[in-house]
Amino acid sequence: GAVVSQHPSWVICKSGTSVKIECRSLDFQATTMFWYRQFPKQSLMLMATSNEGSKATYEQGVEKDKFLINHASLTLSTLTVTSAHPEDSSFYICSAKDPGQGAHYNSPLHFGNGTRLTVT
Amino acid sequence: GESVGLHLPTLSVQEGDNSIINCAYSNSASDYFIWYKQESGKGPQFIIDIRSNMDKRQGQRVTVLLNKTVKHLSLQIAATQPGDSAVYFCAEKYGGGFKTIFGAGTRLFVKA
Numbered sequence: 001g002a003v004v005s006q007h008p009s010w011v012i013c014k015s016g017t018s019v020k021i022e023c024r025s026l027d028f029q030a031t032t033m034f035w036y037r038q039f040p041k042q043s044l045m046l047m048a049t050s051n052e053g054s055k056a057t058y059e060q061g062v063e064k065d066k067f068l069i070n071h072a073s074l075t076l077s078t079l080t081v082t083s084a085h086p087e088d089s090s091f092y093i094c095s096a097k098d099p100g101q102g103a104h105y106n107s108p109l110h111f112g113n114g115t116r117l118t119v120t
Numbered sequence: 121g122e123s124v125g126l127h128l129p130t131l132s133v134q135e136g137d138n139s140i141i142n143c144a145y146s147n148s149a150s151d152y153f154i155w156y157k158q159e160s161g162k163g164p165q166f167i168i169d170i171r172s173n174m175d176k177r178q179g180q181r182v183t184v185l186l187n188k189t190v191k192h193l194s195l196q197i198a199a200t201q202p203g204d205s206a207v208y209f210c211a212e213k214y215g216g217g218f219k220t221i222f223g224a225g226t227r228l229f230v231k232a
Contacts, residue, residue, distance in 0.1 A: 004163075032218060041128050043209060044164065044222040093163045097218060106152045106171055106213075109220050111163030 004096050006112035021079045021115045023094030029074035030096035038091040050077040084119045132229040139197040141226045143210030150212040155195045158207045205230045
């Protein structure tokens with residue numbers, strides 16, 4: 001159980017265009033999802049917390065108008081990279097909390113397999 | 121965004137040996153810690169976790185040790201196998217929220 005699916009797994013786009021990445025919880029409902037970005041040979045950096053039915057909470061230094069997050073249902077959160085530039089090329093990974101733990105604080109996240117974005 | 125660490129250190133071990141991966145976490149208020157394994161091109165996979173009121177926890181072939189005095193976490197893998205080759209990240213939670221903050225990570229190479 002607790003499977004998180006991302007789509008697409010990779011995408012190449014031209015500079016100035018926008019790209020949407022989907023994150024779905026396949027067998028559970030996720031009121032909260034998290035979006036991370038990972039550059040090559042580096043750690044995961046938390047970008048934002050996606051809350052179902054409300055605005056996302058962004059980490060310091062992450063532009064909310066650049067990275068649009070929509071969490072319109074209990075099983076889907078989307079990240080849209082607007083006006084993408086080569087420096088936005090990265091590995092974007094979403095995650096959700098294990099629902100089997102209920103609202104318990106001490107429970108691990110389950111991650112999707114990421115989306116490799118390349119902006120040319 | 122929050123992040124710890126830049127480039128990944130590497131640990132190389134012989135198949136069958138035990139591996140010890142270390143992590144220095146950042147926040148003394150952190151009260152829940154998790155180890156994740158990340159294979160190339162994939163998302164992190166949960167390995168084991170530990171709460172701050174414990175100093176040791178064992179799983180199948182893995183053991184996590186927590187030393188809050190020096191803010192140090194370690195992951196021990198017994199009888200390391202080629203399939204254990206991956207990048208390992210420690211992660212922490214604090215402040216009562218659900219944010220999980222990742223540490224720098226260590227790349228493990230297992231030599232056959």
